[in-house]
Amino acid sequence: MPRFALKVEYDGAPFAGWQAQADQPSVQGAIETALARLDPGFAAGARIAAAGRTDAGVHATGQVAHADLARDWDPFRLAEALNWHLKPAPVAILAAARVDDDFHARFSARERRYTFRLVARRAPLTHGRGQVWQVLNPLDAALMRAGAAHLVGHHDFTTFRSSICQAKSPVKSIDEITIEESPVPHGCEYRFHLRARSFLHNQVRSIVGTLERVGAGSWAPERVRDALAARDRAACGPVCPPQGLYLTGVGYPSDPFRDGPTGR
Incomplete structure (x- = not known):
């Protein structure tokens, strides 16, 4: 499955933080919902990983996450499509990039x-x-x-x-x-x-x-x-x-x- 890095910007005010939670809105949950609409191979329950698990109310202008998808997307089209499906949440994909399978948004960060x-x-x-x-x-x-x-x-x-x-x-x-x-x-x-x-x-x-x-x-x-x-x-x-x-x-x-x- 091709792996993609995502550069993410968000207003943290309406979210309980980055990390997905069963009963509260999260940035991770919003992006995963958008990915599931785009990529049939991104199965229910699949998770993306981020460089930092920001707390409730914390914002980002340069968060990085990665996702494994079934389709080998053109990065530009992936970012555009995700931004469409993320509306009206205050979350934006600033850039997407195809990365090697050993890239990890959290553990590869220096x-x-x-x-x-x-x-x-x-x-x-x-x-x-x-x-x-x-x-x-x-x-x-x-x-x-x-x-x-x-x-x-x-x-x-x-x-x-x-x-x-x-x-x-x-x-x-x-x-x-x-x-x-x-x-x-x-x-x-x-x-x-x-x-x-x-x-x-x-x-x-x-x-x-x-x-x-x-x-x-x-x-x-x-x-x-x-x-x-x-x-x-x-x-x-x-x-x-x-x-x-x-x-x-x-x-x-x-x-x-x-x-x-x-x-x-």
Whole structure:
């Protein structure tokens, strides 16, 4: 059965997360339903695999999944047909590509990139509501960068790990954390960009929630270092809400979409 990689964009607001669930809408379920309509060989109960199982309310601009189909589709036509059948769900196939049978969206990945969007302003948001985390007061980006510097590298991230995380080890390497700030009408948007081979459950949201406390002046940057060293979930700052989080990209040894938007 030919294997196809899919680059997926979605608004996570109406979904209970990526992973298919029997009684709740999921991104995976929406794509599998569309595939079943297109490809008779994609049998009921068949599953696609993704690079990251995003939680409820989390968005993606560069999720990657793979599917085994009976028909050897032209990648462009596969993407177009899937997008037709995905309507009106807020899910889009940005690109499709034929890949080798040993390609696996999750296990072949070498890095994952996330962005968290935070807007600080007093007035309620009209544009972007449900797409960012809003706080009322401005933050100090320099202080947040100083706090984030303590988290880059190879560490035990028990403090920044959900209590229900199923990873075998809390030890991870964060390769990069950058924080950008840009003006918005009567406020400021802060974008936190994190890059690592893999992340623990709620790790990004735990980190951003902690750094927000630093930016607000409630924590000194050195307290992030102390929290990390504590290896204790109770030492973590608040976990920020999911709506500001985006899976923006997945890196592989060879880019399956390198030949263009259609993968041809």
